[in-house]
Amino acid sequence: MPRILIIDDEKAVADTCALVLSGAGHTVAIAPDGLAGLHVLRTEPADLILTDLQMPYGGLPAIQQLRRLYPKVPIIVMSGAGKTQLDGADTIGAHYTLSKPFTTDELNAAVAQMLQGQPKSPPSA
Numbered sequence: 001m002p003r004i005l006i007i008d009d010e011k012a013v014a015d016t017c018a019l020v021l022s023g024a025g026h027t028v029a030i031a032p033d034g035l036a037g038l039h040v041l042r043t044e045p046a047d048l049i050l051t052d053l054q055m056p057y058g059g060l061p062a063i064q065q066l067r068r069l070y071p072k073v074p075i076i077v078m079s080g081a082g083k084t085q086l087d088g089a090d091t092i093g094a095h096y097t098l099s100k101p102f103t104t105d106e107l108n109a110a111v112a113q114m115l116q117g118q119p120k121s122p123p124s125a
Helices: 011-023 034-043 059-069 083-087 104-115
Strands: 003-007 027-031 048-052 075-079 096-099
Touching: 003 011, 003 034, 011 027, 011 104, 027 034, 034 048, 034 059, 048 059, 048 104, 059 075, 075 104, 096 104
Parallel strands: 003 027, 003 048, 048 075, 075 096
Antiparallel strands: none
């Protein structure tokens, strides 16, 4: 069973993603910010990281640190700040981006694609 770490300071978003992903058969851990996420990864390695872009000790610093310490773990970045902010996420280490709000189908598809080793976000509509 793939293990997924969700890093998001919005408890409702993290809990909903965890519910969807655990329902799809994944083992899920949640961290409320990037610093806590790094701590979780030290003790419980993950196959995939799903992280918010805007949160305390989050965004750019956390993603850069995650990329440096865990270079082979795919990272999906999610944000409600708009497409412009997500457009540059690949330059900071994201393999895939999700714009909030997203559907459960979009979440499951992104996770499946990343776990199969196919890093690319879908084309914009």
